[in-house]
Amino acid sequence: MGKTRTLTGVLLAVTTLTVAGCSGGGGAAGGTAAAPADPGAVSGEIKVLTHRTDLVQNGTMKRYAEEFNKTHPKVKVSFEGITDYEGEVKIRMNTKAYGDVLMIPAVVAKNDYPKFFAPLGSKEELSRLYRFSDKTEVAGKVYGIAQFGTANGFVHNKALWSRAGVTQWPRTPAEFTAALEKVRDKTGAVPYYTNFKDGWPLVQWTSNVGSVTCDAKATDKLSGPVSPWKEGGELRTVDTLLHDIVQRGLSEKDPTTTNWETSKGLLAKGDVGAMMLGSWAITQMQGAAKDAGGSPDDIGFLPFPAQKDGKFCATLVSDYQQAVSIHSGNKPAARAWIDWFTGKSGYSDKEGAVPTLKAAPMPATLKDFVDNDVTFVERSEAQTGPVNAIDNAAELGLNKPDYRQKLIDIARGAQKGSLQDYFADLDKRWDEAAKTAGS
Numbered sequence: 001m002g003k004t005r006t007l008t009g010v011l012l013a014v015t016t017l018t019v020a021g022c023s024g025g026g027g028a029a030g031g032t033a034a035a036p037a038d039p040g041a042v043s044g045e046i047k048v049l050t051h052r053t054d055l056v057q058n059g060t061m062k063r064y065a066e067e068f069n070k071t072h073p074k075v076k077v078s079f080e081g082i083t084d085y086e087g088e089v090k091i092r093m094n095t096k097a098y099g100d101v102l103m104i105p106a107v108v109a110k111n112d113y114p115k116f117f118a119p120l121g122s123k124e125e126l127s128r129l130y131r132f133s134d135k136t137e138v139a140g141k142v143y144g145i146a147q148f149g150t151a152n153g154f155v156h157n158k159a160l161w162s163r164a165g166v167t168q169w170p171r172t173p174a175e176f177t178a179a180l181e182k183v184r185d186k187t188g189a190v191p192y193y194t195n196f197k198d199g200w201p202l203v204q205w206t207s208n209v210g211s212v213t214c215d216a217k218a219t220d221k222l223s224g225p226v227s228p229w230k231e232g233g234e235l236r237t238v239d240t241l242l243h244d245i246v247q248r249g250l251s252e253k254d255p256t257t258t259n260w261e262t263s264k265g266l267l268a269k270g271d272v273g274a275m276m277l278g279s280w281a282i283t284q285m286q287g288a289a290k291d292a293g294g295s296p297d298d299i300g301f302l303p304f305p306a307q308k309d310g311k312f313c314a315t316l317v318s319d320y321q322q323a324v325s326i327h328s329g330n331k332p333a334a335r336a337w338i339d340w341f342t343g344k345s346g347y348s349d350k351e352g353a354v355p356t357l358k359a360a361p362m363p364a365t366l367k368d369f370v371d372n373d374v375t376f377v378e379r380s381e382a383q384t385g386p387v388n389a390i391d392n393a394a395e396l397g398l399n400k401p402d403y404r405q406k407l408i409d410i411a412r413g414a415q416k417g418s419l420q421d422y423f424a425d426l427d428k429r430w431d432e433a434a435k436t437a438g439s
Contacts, residue, residue, distance in 0.1 A: 044330030056081030144321030196255030199401030
């Protein structure tokens, strides 16, 4: 996973579970992992568990540690890259040996964070410094600090769109599909690529909840029998656009043959016009453009085609959250690493991601958004637990690809049914589940 994509919008928001067998694992008094007053004085050996196996293997993480040691000379940092991060760390958390610093696995229920992780400070304190602090807040204490965040939108080939005569950002779903039709008719390229077979890119569409109405609490408002796909609902707007793209023949002919790795080259060369992805993907597409002999400047990023009061909005969501194990014997050193990596390593900027540190500027990858006054909406996580409980009980999977794969199959005629009937069924299942879960 680390070589090709981040966790954002794919696993981070999936239904959370209590890690089996771990209920007593965090019972030992762990204490707060407070920020050390004197970075040069803190000492000890720490192990950092990471899903970024590529950065461990190519020496990048080692180089970060060398930079860290310039201001923290008495701390020895080692890394362990784990390919099946979620699965393996879940098992390790049945013991006390799961590193000093780790990315919080998505399978750990939020209310269980105090069992496994040391508190890093109060929500009031950390929310002044960092974005996404409510993601790991339990009873007023914060248990994780995000590596970075991501904005949601469409990665697209600007040069291709320009050849098709599309130079302005579409402001409505109708304008967006009209733009894709121009790409198809005037260039012969595939206007939109679903990445249906890999599946996980379809989850990215869910992250647009909040972008449509510019409402940071839009996801929280799903926590009840609210019929999310009713007329005017954000999920109705989002999923109708995807359906219409496919139904009008604006996506690949056979979605069952798509390939994520191949898709990057297709978009970079202008064989594909656009894909719904987080802003983390921009640098990957730019790299693919360079590899194909093209220009990274050909790669652009579009907001979801909806406006409020004449302005676009883009939802910001958190990536993996860095935490300190409650069992770590070197909590000050572990916390020093997290603070340095978040605020001083340059990692988020190199990844083209939204910085967790509020004082840091937006990355160059989002320059078009900044220059065009796109409003960044940081998604509230206050009701993530109840929303996930409803979603799980309804067996829908807002953060799984299945329900949108069915949506695409309906749109292309591979399954019987209409969009309206499908939405009605989704609403019914959601509302029935909400009566017994999440509310």
